[in-house]
Amino acid sequence: MTQATPRRGRRPGAPDTRAAILAAARELFAAQGYAGTSVRSIGAAAGVDGSLVHHYFGTKDDLFLAALELPVDPREMLADVVALGPDGAGERMLRVFLAVWDDPELRLPLLGLARNMLEPSGHRLLTEGFLPAILQPIGVALGVDRPEVRMPLLATQVVGLILMRYLLEVDPIASMPAEDVVAVFAPTIQRYLTGPLP
Amino acid sequence: MTQATPRRGRRPGAPDTRAAILAAARELFAAQGYAGTSVRSIGAAAGVDGSLVHHYFGTKDDLFLAALELPVDPREMLADVVALGPDGAGERMLRVFLAVWDDPELRLPLLGLARNMLEPSGHRLLTEGFLPAILQPIGVALGVDRPEVRMPLLATQVVGLILMRYLLEVDPIASMPAEDVVAVFAPTIQRYLTGPLP
DNA sequence: AGCACAATTCAACACATGGTGAATAACGCG
DNA sequence: CGCGTTATTCACCATGTGTTGAATTGTGCT
Incomplete structure (x- = not known):
């Protein structure tokens, strides 16, 4: 043979x-x-x-x-979040984030990005990419006051949620239906967007 | 020579x-x-x-x-958080977390722990150590309903805050005075403890 | 048919890593 | 002083890493 x-x-x-x-x-x-x-x-x-x-x-x-490399521009997906102004923007933003992370085509690149958040390369991608290039412009476009404070506040909740739900996959966060996630976290995010600041 | x-x-x-x-x-x-x-x-x-x-x-x-290895038992530090019941527990808990992370003796071990959160070893430490062994008992001792849901919710905000403030050191979160951190995040945490659930 | 080119594997290099074992120097105690 | 014990370094070993270069085979064009 x-x-x-x-x-x-x-x-x-x-x-x-x-x-x-x-x-x-x-x-x-x-x-x-x-x-x-x-x-x-x-x-x-x-x-x-x-x-x-x-x-x-x-x-x-x-x-x-x-x-x-993401196959789409994330700013484009967040366009209509900005369009309707700050009222209800927390919920709309959250929905976009969840939709993005549930898109199977986007999930792996995003996971790769997030999993390296704590290493220097990924650290830069977050602090020089996501925050100033995506989140900050949204805050400005929404017209909220002091976006340079409010958007990082918002980011703490979003990052923590992403981490527990998609990276660590901690239950019951990971298995929670998207609707429940929105119901629980949208008020928090909205408060960081338009609530009181110290 | x-x-x-x-x-x-x-x-x-x-x-x-x-x-x-x-x-x-x-x-x-x-x-x-x-x-x-x-x-x-x-x-x-x-x-x-x-x-x-x-x-x-x-x-x-x-x-x-x-x-x-931590030089103290973290549960011990959270004892008086539990003692006074769920009202205001969010703020008390947050204060303990901040105090712990600002203790120079505890900071390095905690950082080492947190920075490895995303690797399998640290992943287990979080999902088998911190959550069920520390956070979950607090929820039970506080007497809140459905602690197995509320404590992970709370964890998303705490983890995100810790991450941005102490690991990634993103401004203005990292440089914010502890009092302001409490003012901003205590309501969120309190809501996860005693607020509505879906 | 012949030939350039692309696709693919193999062998190897230089390097860093975690770990082992032997060698050696200083200390403490009798 | 002598001796065991401890602290410390050195020289390796096996392994895994990213990367390079050569070798080989198939495809497609002319």
């Missing part, structure tokens, strides 16, 4: 190997974080050698950034 | 090397997390060889657990 499959060269089995590698990278980065995921393991999960990963995506850092 | 310092054997310079190693471990684990900290770097920070770290504390995991 001869070895039918060649040991080197092209193996035209997979339809699009590049996409498979990227998907595997998303999966593993989301599940185990950047440091906890090796290039070789990504290759293995995609059924190819680790070198091929490097061949397609360059360095591990490059691959990480590619895996984090 | 002869080499005065011996190259092997005892170097009685440091008064208590063991304590220095533990302190360095706390510092580095808190700043860079478990995976990001090497045994050798801990040794270097304490001015000794990496082997000595292993000699004193055993495996890296053992050292990590030793570095996380």
